[in-house]
Amino acid sequence: MPSPNATTLSAASRAEHLERLRAATAENPLDVLIVGGGVNGAGAAFDAAARGLDVAVVEAHDWASGTSSRSSKLMHGGLRYLQMLDFKLVAEALRERDLMLTRTAPHLVKPISFVFPFFKRVVERAFIGSGVMLYDAMQSIGRKRAVPFHRHLSHRRMLNVFPALDGEKIVGALEYYDAQEDDARFVMMLVRSAVEHGAAATSYTSVVSYLHEGERVVGARMRDEETGEEFDVHATQTILAAGVWTGEEQDRAEATTGLEVLASKGVHITVSRDRIPAAPDTGIITQTEKSVLFIIPWDEYWVIGTTDTPWKEDPAHVATTSDDIDYVLEHANAVLGQDLTRGDVIGTYAGLRPLLQPVKDSGGASTKVSREHTVMEVEPGLTAIAGGKYTTYRVMAEDVVDFAISKDFPGRPSLTTSIPILGAQGFEGIRREKGEIQKAYGFDDVRADRLLMRYGTLLRDVLALIDEDPSLAEPLEQAKRYLRAEIVYAVRAEGALHLADVLIRRTRLDYEVRDRGVGAAEEISQLMAAELGWDESTRAREVETYRAFIDARLAGESSHSDAEAAAAVGAVQEVPTR
Template sequence: MPSTNRSALSPAARREHLDRLRAATADAPLDVLVVGGGVTGAGAAFDAATRGLSVGLVEAGDFAHGTSSRSSKLMHGGLRYLQMLDFKLVAEALRERDLLLTHTAPHLVKPIAFVFPFFRKVIDRSYIGAGVALYDAMQSVGRKRAVPVHRHLLQKKMLTVFPALDGEKIVGALEYYDAQVDDARFVAMLARSAAQLDAAVANYTTVTAYLHDDAGRVIGVRVRVEESGEEFEVHARQTILAGGVWTQDQQELAGAETGLEVLASKGVHITVAKDRIPAAPSTGIITQTEKSVLFIIPWDEYWIIGTTDTPWKLDVAHPAATSDDIDYVLEHANAVLTSDLTRDDVIGVYAGLRPLLQPVSKGEKSSSSTKVSREHTVMAVEPGLSAIAGGKYTTYRVMAEDVVDFAIKDDFAGRPSLTTSVPVIGAQGYEELVASKAEIARSYGFDEVRVDRLLMRYGALLRDVLALIDDDASLGRPLEHAPRYLRAEALYAARAEGVRHLSDALTRRMRLDYEVSDRGVGAAEEVAALIGPELDWDAERTRLEIDTYRAFIEARLEGERTRDDAAAETAASRVPEVPQVGPGV
């Protein structure tokens, strides 16, 4: 297997990957080209690469810049889908969650306990208890359990486990287990896993047209490299569209007469400080609202609280949270907490769009996003162009396998997926590093909490981050305005993780847009100074990146002060997340 150095998405590697995409001509096409760098697209590129195929992956923005960085950060079976009698989806998701926990990504996916409160002693304990018992039973079919069995909690024990729950309203609870993940980092690791197996991957590479032969078959795409404005053709035997909420836009660009219809549903989350909600370590809350499910999820020194579930009919490039969204989340969190949270407690806010398959019945589209199944569909929207939509984050691997199977069934029969056995990069050697946590802490002057954070972000690749500190001890210092992160992590993001803009580092490689109250603005200067030289920025470009990020955050904050989606979207779209830096700009 190639070394981890092959996976490094450095500036030099980017040039090489773009050269390989350019080299995919009509006479020497790629076997598979994937359009879309979210979790499904990156997963499909990794899947195809494990089969020994020549693979390309192009993404218009940064990896995971859309839905795949704005989730609830959970790898879970989807307890709510049992209510919809969607047993197949739940069983599939539980199987995939356990595979990630035990084999393919134990460094990135971790168990988490949830307390499900009861408001009606007999009815809730019977109804919710039966549902969770079924959920648990589905995890024990044909495999060893990856998480503990659920347990019922009487009120006194419930308040010991989660003291912040309102004991005057809540009469008891049930505790069960699922798993959590840093979604954006997971996608970046998938992209690197594909690159490790020789896939050519490139973010900020926009598809401007789909290429067709004389018979109307899709034979590749024309792309534009956003930083240079250069356009070139990439030929492929099979093209896979994993566009998420952009699926229909891409199908129209391809000139497809048929295709998948996707419903965008907005989900908003907020973050608050960990000390505002006392609870046992690694334990969260799940409860139902009239529109969705509310999670209160432990996230290092914070809580992530969400989500909403409302139709989004505006530009999918600019999902935005409103003041009403934030109040909705706070209201429903306060319904179960003994001490109310206020707007002053909110550290960060993020909004994302779930790409749900649009149900069609007798020519009519459903207006409700909450009743749409999360099962995915693969479809040949044109000869040579396969599209996938639907599904849920946890089942990304199955989705990737299904769409690659579908796309290559005629050209490469007998090339099975290996992603159930090939781990995501960083998994191999991870347990060895975990065993040496104390030694790492002593050698670098870190406390145990910091070492645990680093291991969850990088897995076995932490060795590469520590090597930077070995070469320059100053990189072992925390960022001044974001001390949870080391200076080395910012530099590593530019050297190995495909960062092209300041926002990539601040919002997706580090999560400062919702983990610090200034949304990463305070750290912008220091991070830009670290990554700028790696990316060949001059002083003018560095200042442009900083100013653009600050304006982008202010536009988001402006949107959060509005009351409706249209006003929030207008504010959010006023400033781009990254500066336009092509020729003539």
């Protein structure tokens, strides 16, 4: 086992963790092997490792490279589920949201208020108001409130809070609170938290096939996508947390039963923060005929979405179409006083929600259904989990680990309600040091707050890089919101192996700036090359691959069908192939 203080994800630590995987033989298997590096897989790895189990988590691409980096970036109770009378799910999600705000992840999750506009003065205020009152009441049962109580807004006060709303069509509003988070960073921090508790974690490590002894799954044959090497990893229990790829992995395991997961596409666009005047940390929520529309304040821009349409193409090639952008703009403009245009769109991103269908051909297989997610033994030794929502990832992780280890490792309860995610312990202390940090390093309020919410107490590690090399305190020339030190730290501690890992998930330059990060690619690749030992041809190949990938995404955004957009994105790679 590595030192419990070894929390970094780097090329060197990845090599060490690969050695641990190779050492997991039939005579000395892992306790638990987890396939999938999204929020469910990362959460399960953290949960299992915190119980003292010998755990490994593997991801075929980068951490959170699928759905878990393409969400609405909210930790919320799910107000719309009250309309479906799903009170248990809402209560569970609210409890989990408050736990993250107050104890386990206050550096990654922060409160945000939403204005819910009314178009009908009496009916909507009564109906929606009663629903939000219930929503708030459910947050006050048995615990101290983590966010303020809702309030009704008159027409005048509504426009004071959110001046950008269309005051001619909207007669009033209600303001209530939820929370937001950086989804990709949250997953990466979960993986590092698992490593802190002894787990092995390797990205760019895919499953070739599943190992069997008779009918029982006893691990998997893996491929290191960086070298092409294949090797066997034995495990007493294997957990499948593959989201929209669940069916593909069940087929790979030759399972005769399993979970049925369908994909629904959700698209978001970004526009400049100054384009929509509003009070700080205040967004909009309203319903559309197909989904919920969010206008969410994030850093120096707005995230606006989302769509909800079936995705029939390869889930690896999900992409935004021109029609998706028009749909989001149309519904945003329905509540805004001044219309947004295509010229206001800075960037877009698209993700796939894994929608759980009734269990297929269960044949008496062991199954646990818990509201929105299901845990199922698809073969002896192989447990799958699917469904759920981002906010309840911790409950899902607890459920799937409980289920998988119940026979082999009984008496090991989950501890994650009390163990903070890496960077949270002592967060209030470093937040009180904000003024001193600003003075010492010349940061303004915006940069200091951004750094604190990205790193928590790990900010000290980033600042230590600057102390060693003051040039790292400089912002990137083509992306001023990020410091050069953050790029170095992404490689040394956050598992970034390729240029796209940094541009898309350690930063969000692929939709935060109009050129989608292409302008910053040269400088970032130079910093990464020095850390990873790339020669000039490797560095240039990383840049060219990223440029081609962005060109393909832009081509998708000019198309009018999912098939066209998927074909454009599927014709290129996000990272260079061997």
